[in-house]
Amino acid sequence: MQLNHYTITRQGAEVLKQLIAFVSQDVFDERRHDGGIGKSAAFLAIINDVRGALEQIGAYDYDHENDDDLPPYTFWWEGPFDLPSNEIEHALAVETEGRPGLVFKRVQVNTASPSGYFADLQIVIDEAQGKICTLISIPIDRTELNLGPNWYDIGENLEVTVGLIVDGIETHPAWVRYFQSQA
Incomplete structure (x- = not known):
């Protein structure tokens, strides 16, 4: 058993992508002075780190980015x-x-x-x-x-x-x- 080597299945990557998409859109850890909610810089850094790790293993397919029907934000x-x-x-x-x-x-x-x-x-x-x-x-x-x-x-x-x-x-x-x- 190698403790410093990890693998991930396609299904595992899809689950993580769904989790990151949900956390990116619906989870906030900071309340603003005007009563609104947002994400702290630390929380955004964690989200970006996980996205980066998934990108490194090729878990993202960016073909949809050229689709004119999809807005660039949600x-x-x-x-x-x-x-x-x-x-x-x-x-x-x-x-x-x-x-x-x-x-x-x-x-x-x-x-x-x-x-x-x-x-x-x-x-x-x-x-x-x-x-x-x-x-x-x-x-x-x-x-x-x-x-x-x-x-x-x-x-x-x-x-x-x-x-x-x-x-x-x-x-x-x-x-x-x-x-x-x-x-």
Whole structure:
């Protein structure tokens, strides 16, 4: 038995790749001063070390990188959370003013960038009409870009609708170009 020699099976490499993909996207070890979550430099270094080890043994196939259908980053979201009335963006408040029975929610949109945070999605639910109104707030270079308000049909349910909206943000050509320019 050689204690200094290790082997890994193809199945073992696939399991590690899946684990690293999950940890890269969904696991955070640091809370920011604004309440957001992210990955510390030490945690990112560990993730990169494992990726590097898997790359050295040839466990990654990079053929998919030229696929135009795949964004160069991944978004996911948390929520919806209740949105206090004092945090509602002005444009969204004006758009929904005078409509009875509205429910206000907030969704945090995250990306795999080191900060983990990308945008806030404010949602107003009009259950009587089967609609939601959204406003996306994206902090960029010391300013905030607000997109909306926009009305959508709720569709199958709120979770599916929010997922479609976040997917639309992720694959929008403006963000694909923005993230490519940041790389």
